[in-house]
Every structure is written in C-alpha cells, then in structure tokens.
Amino acid sequence: MELNKEKITLIADCEVTDKSKTAGGAVVRTSKFCADISECDFEGSCFVQTNLCATFKRSDMSGDYFEEVNLSGAGFERSDMSGDYFEEVNLSGAAFERSSICGAAFEEVNLSGAVFTDGDLSGVEISGCKLDGMTIDGLDVRELIEFYKKNHKENCDMKKNVRKAVIAGNWKMNKTRPEAKALLEELKGKVSDPGCEVIACVPFTNLETAVEATKGTPIKVGAQNCHFEKSGAFTGEISADMLVEMGVEYVVLGHSERRQYFGETDETVNKRTRAALAAGLKPIVCVGELLWERECNITEEVIARQIKLDFYGVSAEELKKCIIAYEPVWAIGTGKTATADQAEEVCAFIRATLAKLYGDDTAEAVTIQYGGSMNAGNAEELLSKANVDGGLIGGASLKAGDFNTIIEAATKG
Numbered sequence: 001m002e003l004n005k006e007k008i009t010l011i012a013d014c015e016v017t018d019k020s021k022t023a024g025g026a027v028v029r030t031s032k033f034c035a036d037i038s039e040c041d042f043e044g045s046c047f048v049q050t051n052l053c054a055t056f057k058r059s060d061m062s063g064d065y066f067e068e069v070n071l072s073g074a075g076f077e078r079s080d081m082s083g084d085y086f087e088e089v090n091l092s093g094a095a096f097e098r099s100s101i102c103g104a105a106f107e108e109v110n111l112s113g114a115v116f117t118d119g120d121l122s123g124v125e126i127s128g129c130k131l132d133g134m135t136i137d138g139l140d141v142r143e144l145i146e147f148y149k150k151n152h153k154e155n156c157d158m159k160k161n162v163r164k165a166v167i168a169g170n171w172k173m174n175k176t177r178p179e180a181k182a183l184l185e186e187l188k189g190k191v192s193d194p195g196c197e198v199i200a201c202v203p204f205t206n207l208e209t210a211v212e213a214t215k216g217t218p219i220k221v222g223a224q225n226c227h228f229e230k231s232g233a234f235t236g237e238i239s240a241d242m243l244v245e246m247g248v249e250y251v252v253l254g255h256s257e258r259r260q261y262f263g264e265t266d267e268t269v270n271k272r273t274r275a276a277l278a279a280g281l282k283p284i285v286c287v288g289e290l291l292w293e294r295e296c297n298i299t300e301e302v303i304a305r306q307i308k309l310d311f312y313g314v315s316a317e318e319l320k321k322c323i324i325a326y327e328p329v330w331a332i333g334t335g336k337t338a339t340a341d342q343a344e345e346v347c348a349f350i351r352a353t354l355a356k357l358y359g360d361d362t363a364e365a366v367t368i369q370y371g372g373s374m375n376a377g378n379a380e381e382l383l384s385k386a387n388v389d390g391g392l393i394g395g396a397s398l399k400a401g402d403f404n405t406i407i408e409a410a411t412k413g
C-alpha cells in the first residue's frame with residue numbers, strides 16, 4: 001500500500017472525536033476514536049495500533065491501511081473504503097452499511113460477527129481470517145463459502161471427467177524377462193475392462209516381452225527413457241524411432257532418478273520430449289521439487305521452471321499428447337506420500353501454469369498424474385482430487401494385485 005508521503009500528518013497519542021478533519025494520507029498511531037465520526041477525510045491514511053470503536057459516517061477512508069487496529073463494534077455507514085488493507089485487525093462485530101470496500105484485502109483479521117450490508121464487495125480478498133457469524137447482506141459467510149466450494153468442485157469434476165485417467169506403472173530397473181512375463185500375465189487376468197488407461201513402463205530389455213504379452217489387451221507399453229538424436233555415436237542410448245518400431249506407445253522422460261543420478265537437465269528433457277513427439281511417442285514428463293526446495297517454499301517456482309523449460313517449443317496440439325507426472329522427489333520410494341491436498345495443490349498449479357502458456361482449453365485437456373509412494377491404500381483419496389487425473393506408480397506396480405486396486409481406484413476417482 002502506497003502512502004502519499006508529502007501529505008502525511010502524524011497524529012499520535014491523541015483522541016479524535018466527531019467532525020475531526022485530517023488531511024488525506026495521515027498516519028494515525030496509538031490514538032483513540034470515540035463516538036460518531038462524520039464527514040471525515042481519511043483518504044490514504046494509515047491506522048496503526050489505534051482504537052477505532054466508533055461509527056464512521058459519510059467518510060472517505062479509501063486506500064487506508066489498518067494495522068493492529070481495534071475496530072470491534074465499529075460501524076461504517078455510506079463510507080468509501082475501497083482498496084483498504086487490513087492486517088491483524090480486530091473487526092469483530094463491525095458493521096459496514098452501504099459502504100464500498102471493493103478491492104480491499106483482509107489478512108489474519110478477526111471478522112467474526114461483522115456485518116456487510118448493501119455494500120460493494122467486489123474483488124475483496126480474505127485470507128487467514130476468523131469468519132464465524134460474519135454475514136454479507138444477511139447471508140452467513142460460511143454458507144456462502146460452502147456454496148462456492150460445492151459449485152467449484154462440481155465444475156472441476158465435470159472438467160476432470162473430460163480428461164483421460166491414466167495409471168502407469170514405472171517398473172524402474174526391476175524384473176527379468178520371465179518375471180516380466182509372469183507379472184503381465186497376472187495383471188492381464190485382473191485388468192480386462194479398466195475404466196482408465198493402463199500402461200506398463202518396463203526396462204528396455206522387457207519391451208519386446210511386454211508388447212507381445214499385452215497384445216489384444218487394454219494394457220499399453222511404455223519405455224523409461226529415449227535419446228533425442230535419431231541415431232549416431234551415443235553408446236548405450238536408444239532412440240525414439242527404435243521404440244516406435246517395437247510397438248511401444250509411451251515413454252517416461254525426466255524422471256527425478258535420471259535427473260539425480262544421470263545428469264539429466266531440463267534442457268535434455270526438453271530435447272527428448274520433442275524427439276519423442278516427433279517420432280509419434282506419447283511422453284510422460286516428470287516434474288517435482290526436492291525436499292529442501294519445498295522447505296524453502298519455492299515449490300511453485302521449481303515446478304513452473306520445469307514446465308516452461310521441459311515443454312519449450314512444444315505446440316498446444318503436441319502438449320495434448322503428453323502426460324505430466326507430478327512426482328515430489330521426497331515422496332519417491334520413501335513411503336512418505338504427499339497428502340492428497342498437497343498433490344492437488346501442485347497439480348492445480350501445473351494446470352494453471354499450462355493455462356498461462358497455452359490457454360485454458362489446452363490446459364484442461366492435459367492429464368496430470370501424481371507419483372510418489374502411491375499405493376493400494378492411499379490411491380483412492382489422491383485420485384479423488386480434481387486435478388489428479390492418474391498415477392505414476394513405482395513399487396506398487398510390481399505387484400499385480402496392488403496395481404489393480406489402484407486402477408480400480410482411478411475408475412472411482
């Protein structure tokens with residue numbers, strides 16, 4: 001909040017009574033306001049540690065700043081408070097009548113019992129506030145919030161139903177060929193008509209076995225990496241074309257284990273993503289923050305950076321063929337799952353980031369998975385979230401029964 005420093009008059013330790021006129025931009029500190037305050041000009045003022053238990057009538061209080069102010073029982077009638085900022089303020093029992101507070105921000109403010117009548121509340125932001133008994137035009141705020149949440153959820157659920165739910169197993173470096181065959185045979189027996197897409201991302205040496213074993217079944221096959229060049233002197237690497245030739249449909253790219261142990265960067269993930277798309281593969285691109293990054297409160301910065309770099313140069317049409325897997329690195333193989341709310345928060349953030357880059361329609365079409373210690377016990381709750389469209393599962397995908405339970409949970413979610 002900007003104050004006009006030239007116009008500032010400091011009123012400290014005083015009592016302000018009716019008809020007081022202060023120049024706009026006043027800083028009012030440790031003062032007491034009593035009784036009725038009418039027709040005052042407080043525009044752009046700053047109230048700090050002040051007792052304002054008064055009735056304000058026809059006063060201009062627009063652009064004001066309130067900090068540690070006691071406003072309990074105060075009344076604001078026909079006042080203009082638009083653009084005000086209230087921090088750590090006690091507004092319990094305050095009444096705002098025919099007052100405009102549009103664009104005002106309330107942070108950690110006690111608003112319980114506050115009454116807003118016939119006012120303009122457009123653009124008001126309320127965070128971390130106490131709201132018990134607060135009413136707007138006679139409507140209980142809690143009911144309004146519940147109403148909003150319900151409508152918001154129904155809206156999100158509708159959009160979720162349009163997207164493809166995808167459960168993918170990332171077998172990592174596990175299973176010999178006979179073991180792979182046995183696991184897929186067992187899985188085939190359980191998964192005959194799944195309500196979601198099912199993928200097994202197997203080691204390179206099992207791809208042929210997997211493609212063969214899953215022919216004519218709903219189970220698709222994915223690889224766990226591919227190189228970005230078409231061919232050449234890249235010992236140990238496999239190209240996207242080589243995977244397509246084998247009948248592979250999906251490829252996991254940018255998994256945190258590849259970033260952590262094999263020097264994969266956002267630049268190489270981007271090159272691999274573009275090469276995979278060009279070859280006709282559907283990439284499952286993994287993003288996720290380290291524990292330290294979460295603790296430093298930079299999860300969103302990390303994720304936004306990965307999304308922007310990993311999909312650089314990828315068109316909207318191509319993006320719709322991709323799956324994004326949100327895998328917080330601290331949750332992978334640790335048994336420490338993100339809570340469903342944490343998973344939803346970041347998956348929603350990924351979608352919002354995509355919306356900024358590609359527009360709402362494209363963002364709404366992209367499948368976003370959660371991965372990291374997802375198992376038969378926690379899958380249903382995680383998959384019930386509006387922006388969690390599926391899972392990328394490590395350990396639990398190695399047991400046909402557990403993996404199938406997750407597939408069934410995706411159908412419910």
Ligand code: 13P
Pocket residue numbers: 170255327331332333334335371372373374392393394395396
């Ligand atoms: P876990 O399910 O074993 O934690 O592994 C998750 C993962 O890395 C999937 O790609």
